[in-house]
Amino acid sequence: MPLAEGACAELPEGAARHAVKALRLRVGDALSLFDGVAGEHAARIIGIERERVSVEVLARHDVARESPLDITLVQALQSGEKMDMTVQKGVELGVARIVPVVSRRSVVRLEGERALRRVEHWRAVVVSACEQCGRNRLPEIMPLLGLERWLAQPAVTGVVRLMLAPGAQHTLGTLPPPLPGARIELLIGAEGGLAPEEMLAAELAGFVGIRLGPRILRTETAGLAALAAMQCLWGDFREEADHV
Numbered sequence: 001m002p003l004a005e006g007a008c009a010e011l012p013e014g015a016a017r018h019a020v021k022a023l024r025l026r027v028g029d030a031l032s033l034f035d036g037v038a039g040e041h042a043a044r045i046i047g048i049e050r051e052r053v054s055v056e057v058l059a060r061h062d063v064a065r066e067s068p069l070d071i072t073l074v075q076a077l078q079s080g081e082k083m084d085m086t087v088q089k090g091v092e093l094g095v096a097r098i099v100p101v102v103s104r105r106s107v108v109r110l111e112g113e114r115a116l117r118r119v120e121h122w123r124a125v126v127v128s129a130c131e132q133c134g135r136n137r138l139p140e141i142m143p144l145l146g147l148e149r150w151l152a153q154p155a156v157t158g159v160v161r162l163m164l165a166p167g168a169q170h171t172l173g174t175l176p177p178p179l180p181g182a183r184i185e186l187l188i189g190a191e192g193g194l195a196p197e198e199m200l201a202a203e204l205a206g207f208v209g210i211r212l213g214p215r216i217l218r219t220e221t222a223g224l225a226a227l228a229a230m231q232c233l234w235g236d237f238r239e240e241a242d243h244v
Contacts, residue, residue: 003033007057008046014124015131016053033057040136065135067094069235070183073223076103076147076190077110082220087122091129093227094235097140101147105192115144147198151205156183163187163194163202164226165209166216172226175210177234184230188223
């Protein structure tokens with residue numbers, strides 16, 4: 001919702017329920033609000049009626065919690081709750097956007113209205129994850145596409161394209177750091193990994209294979225491990241460590 005100092009507003013249904021049921025907030029309690037664009041506002045609760053929560057918006061604060069790395073996670077669909085966890089933890093690890101794709105080895109198949117509903121569900125997961133970790137800019141969830149169709153699209157100029165591939169020659173440590181402001185695209189396969197045809201298409205599209213040590217990681221581990229490693233090598237995990 002748009003925020004302006006001095007305005008009164010009602011919290012969205014999910015946020016109101018969380019404030020009342022989980023956080024046990026009461027009238028007069030302080031909280032922070034964000035609209036998903038940038039910055040955040042101090043606010044206080046001025047009314048509670050069942051699960052409806054009214055707030056007064058107070059001062060705006062320019063708080064930045066975004067990673068200096070512009071990372072796009074291109075994730076092949078995972079089964080069960082794995083995709084929800086990947087979206088949630090990807091947000092916590094600082095991704096700027098997530099591109100869900102259908103690969104040849106994806107167990108889950110989503111089409112039409114079902115695909116649209118699932119994308120909206122992931123967007124709700126993003127909001128919840130931002131509330132939990134303190135991010136005030138919402139990462140994008142892009143529309144669902146087939147992997148090879150997504151690979152056929154023109155790449156962003158200057159993008160660094162990486163894909164996890166067991167046995168690859170390179171590791172993150174052997175690659176040169178990305179230039180400041182460069183976009184990084186990280187491609188992760190589904191439970192069975194990427195099919196040989198998909199890996200070839202990705203290579204032709206400019207993706208470089210990297211490995212994460214000698215062990216083969218599960219799809220729900222691989223992307224998150226790579227994101228954490230990037231933040232340690234090039235991102236704000238390293239910057240925080242410099243101040244310890």
